Amino acid sequence: MNFDIGDGVDSAVNYILDNFGPLLDFIAATIGLVTNSIQDALLAIPMPVGLAVFVALSLWRVGPGFAVFTGLSLWLVEHMQLWPAMMETLSLVIASTIIAMVIGLPLGIAMARSDRVAAAVRPVLDLMQTMPAFVYLIPAAMFFGLGAVPGTIATVIFSMPPVVRLTNLGIRQVHVEFIEAGNAFGCTASQLLFKVQLPNAMPSIMAGINQTIMLSLSMVVIASMIGAGGIGNTVLTGIQRLDVGTGFEGGIAVVILAVILDRITQSLGRKRAGIWRVLFQKTARQETAEAAA
Amino acid sequence: MVFATENDLSAQPTSTKISIKNVYKVFGERPQKALDLLSQGKTKSDILAATGCSIGVNNASFDIKAGEIFVIMGLSGSGKSTLLRLLNRLIEPTSGSIEIDGRDITRMPRRELIELRRRDISMVFQSFALLPNRNVLNNVAFGLEVAGIGESARKEKALAALKAVGLDGYSESRPDQLSGGMKQRVGLARALASEPTILLMDEAFSALDPLIRTEMQDELVRLQAEHSRTIVFVSHDLDEAMRIGDRICIMQNGHVVQVGTPDEIVLNPANDYVRSFFRNVDVSRVFRAGDIARKTQVTLIERQGMSAAAALERMKNFDREFAIIVGRDKAYHGIVSQTSLVEKVRAKAADPYRNAFLPEVEPILASEPLSNVLGKVAGSSWPVPVVDDENRYVGSISKSALLETLDRAS
Numbered sequence: 001m002n003f004d005i006g007d008g009v010d011s012a013v014n015y016i017l018d019n020f021g022p023l024l025d026f027i028a029a030t031i032g033l034v035t036n037s038i039q040d041a042l043l044a045i046p047m048p049v050g051l052a053v054f055v056a057l058s059l060w061r062v063g064p065g066f067a068v069f070t071g072l073s074l075w076l077v078e079h080m081q082l083w084p085a086m087m088e089t090l091s092l093v094i095a096s097t098i099i100a101m102v103i104g105l106p107l108g109i110a111m112a113r114s115d116r117v118a119a120a121v122r123p124v125l126d127l128m129q130t131m132p133a134f135v136y137l138i139p140a141a142m143f144f145g146l147g148a149v150p151g152t153i154a155t156v157i158f159s160m161p162p163v164v165r166l167t168n169l170g171i172r173q174v175h176v177e178f179i180e181a182g183n184a185f186g187c188t189a190s191q192l193l194f195k196v197q198l199p200n201a202m203p204s205i206m207a208g209i210n211q212t213i214m215l216s217l218s219m220v221v222i223a224s225m226i227g228a229g230g231i232g233n234t235v236l237t238g239i240q241r242l243d244v245g246t247g248f249e250g251g252i253a254v255v256i257l258a259v260i261l262d263r264i265t266q267s268l269g270r271k272r273a274g275i276w277r278v279l280f281q282k283t284a285r286q287e288t289a290e291a292a293a
Numbered sequence: 294m295v296f297a298t299e300n301d302l303s304a305q306p307t308s309t310k311i312s313i314k315n316v317y318k319v320f321g322e323r324p325q326k327a328l329d330l331l332s333q334g335k336t337k338s339d340i341l342a343a344t345g346c347s348i349g350v351n352n353a354s355f356d357i358k359a360g361e362i363f364v365i366m367g368l369s370g371s372g373k374s375t376l377l378r379l380l381n382r383l384i385e386p387t388s389g390s391i392e393i394d395g396r397d398i399t400r401m402p403r404r405e406l407i408e409l410r411r412r413d414i415s416m417v418f419q420s421f422a423l424l425p426n427r428n429v430l431n432n433v434a435f436g437l438e439v440a441g442i443g444e445s446a447r448k449e450k451a452l453a454a455l456k457a458v459g460l461d462g463y464s465e466s467r468p469d470q471l472s473g474g475m476k477q478r479v480g481l482a483r484a485l486a487s488e489p490t491i492l493l494m495d496e497a498f499s500a501l502d503p504l505i506r507t508e509m510q511d512e513l514v515r516l517q518a519e520h521s522r523t524i525v526f527v528s529h530d531l532d533e534a535m536r537i538g539d540r541i542c543i544m545q546n547g548h549v550v551q552v553g554t555p556d557e558i559v560l561n562p563a564n565d566y567v568r569s570f571f572r573n574v575d576v577s578r579v580f581r582a583g584d585i586a587r588k589t590q591v592t593l594i595e596r597q598g599m600s601a602a603a604a605l606e607r608m609k610n611f612d613r614e615f616a617i618i619v620g621r622d623k624a625y626h627g628i629v630s631q632t633s634l635v636e637k638v639r640a641k642a643a644d645p646y647r648n649a650f651l652p653e654v655e656p657i658l659a660s661e662p663l664s665n666v667l668g669k670v671a672g673s674s675w676p677v678p679v680v681d682d683e684n685r686y687v688g689s690i691s692k693s694a695l696l697e698t699l700d701r702a703s
Binding site for chain 1 (some may be wrong): 435
């Protein structure tokens with residue numbers, strides 16, 4: 001017996017295309033506005049200023065050693081002529097992460113507050129994560145054509161699960177005595193959420209956001225197949241022409257961006273390093289050593 | 294200072310603050326079925342097997358008076374923490390009524406309940422439950438903040454509460470920078486900041502080491518003396534219960550087994566479970582000198598013209614070596630022994646009683662805890678007389694009586 005699921009999916013896509021045109025246009029316009037304005041803003045920044053901002057962020061959030069790495073690696077990207085492509089990729093990552101957070105945080109909160117919502121959402125998240133990433137490209141391209149908008153949408157679908165899961169997990173793991181304390185002192189449901197649950201779930205939520213950023217970076221490269229642009233194009237060109245050198249250059253640039261984003265966003269979950277400590281070149285490890293001595 | 298000066302009229306020791314009637318708490322999916330089985334006299338384990346429900350609190354009924362420290366005691370799993378949480382409905386009761394100031398809180402709508410928690414009831418937790426993302430001041434001000442009190446007013450109240458627990462100067466510290474005892478002082482300050490009439494304390498001092506625990510108990514009693522609140526204190530430690538409790542409620546398997554003053558419970562335990570609690574208790578802290586003083590010694594009333602020979606005769610008749618001399622108003626005068634009395638009679642002393650008084654006998658006050666007088670009794674060669682506040686003779690404590698009392702504890 002044959003089930004023709006593929007046909008069913010095809011006709012569903014066609015049905016949506018025929019009947020929800022205005023809605024699709026609205027979504028496309030909204031996402032396009034977010035993506036394009038971020039992209040325009042990033043591309044308008046001159047390279048030296050952009051590089052300086054990254055180095056300063058690395059110094060502030062991570063430490064002097066990492067700031068040196070950031071400076072050198074971005075200088076390398078510039079000399080591979082990949083700076084504009086990298087900014088395009090970065091803008092796609094930022095746009096899709098923002099959208100993933102706007103949808104994912106409330107969804108994670110809803111999951112944490114209701115076992116039923118959690119039970120309903122969990123299989124969908126599993127599906128989103130395990131489905132081969134290329135599969136999202138097809139409906140995204142069909143609904144929204146080619147370009148940055150379908151690329152962003154496919155990226156959001158692929159990268160959203162971690163922020164949802166870890167928001168849910170983080171809130172559920174808040175110690176029961178904190179919840180009791182909140183309730184005992186007369187919190188309403190929303191006060192409990194904003195004053196007790198979310199602040200205490202922050203490390204977990206930040207880890208989720210970090211994972212979402214990493215996943216969206218990997219998806220943005222794949223999304224170049226439907227014209228999302230950015231470093232993905234370089235990699236794609238390398239594949240199409242069997243040009244190992246070009247492909248490798250693109251790959252290096254992606255890795256550099258990934259490392260920088262990872263280290264900086266990871267540090268957001270921790271306490272701020274403190275600008276004074278950075279200026280005096282004193283790391284936390286040195287301080288512990290001094291205290292021990 | 295708000296805490297010291299405010300005179301709360303509801304804190305009359307006689308009026309009922311919290312009244313608990315036939316309260317049940319069943320955990321699980323089918324509470325009604327479990328209650329039915331319970332009324333048929335089924336045991337906890339039968340009900341668990343039949344319905345998957347466990348009985349947390351089983352038909353609890355008692356009153357808590359305004360201004361008293363009411364200790365709920367029991368082993369872990371006895372339902373004491375559950376019972377405490379029913380009082381502010383952190384746990385919803387399955388049936389029964391809980392009245393606070395005459396209002397049944399079990400039927401209270403959610404909004405009123407939140408009001409009640411903000412205004413009247415606050416809570417101190419075993420593991421402190423200080424929010425790690427807030428500094429000490431903002432932790433203390435937490436209850437005021439959620440109640441919507443303005444920033445300057447709540448800061449002022451929070452600082453006053455911190456001062457009351459002796460932590461002024463720590464308002465900018467983070468909770469993880471404080472020791473356990475200090476953390477619980479912050480927890481106490483947070484509970485006091487909203488000036489509640491009821492304080493629920495869940496094993497509040499159990500996580501602290503013994504010295505700090507005693508210090509915190511004293512602190513609580515001191516705060517209670519400054520401004521009396523109704524305190525419901527959950528503990529598994531009888532020593533603690535005896536030290537701070539005006540009355541104690543003992544729970545076993547969800548049942549309230551006994552409610553009474555510390556003395557009542559020690560002198561008259563309801564069953565072996567209750568008795569088992571103070572097998573390890575230091576009885577000398579529980580009892581006062583007056584509790585074990587016995588009038589087994591011969592007492593002689595001193596009056597004009599009483600012959601020493603008659604007194605000696607009585608002592609011999611009762612086979613007693615010592616006699617206590619009291620006045621007509623029962624006032625304690627002194628203690629004599631046969632030997633000292635015979636000596637004075639032979640020497641034809643003018644006033645044989647007075648001169649025969651044994652030296653270095655200081656009577657003990659009846660209100661003195663037994664632990665304070667152990668040395669005095671043990672070091673004395675004769676029974677030590679005990680007097681009340683007005684110097685009236687209450688009885689005496691012999692070494693053998695003392696040993697017997699201490700032995701009961703072990």
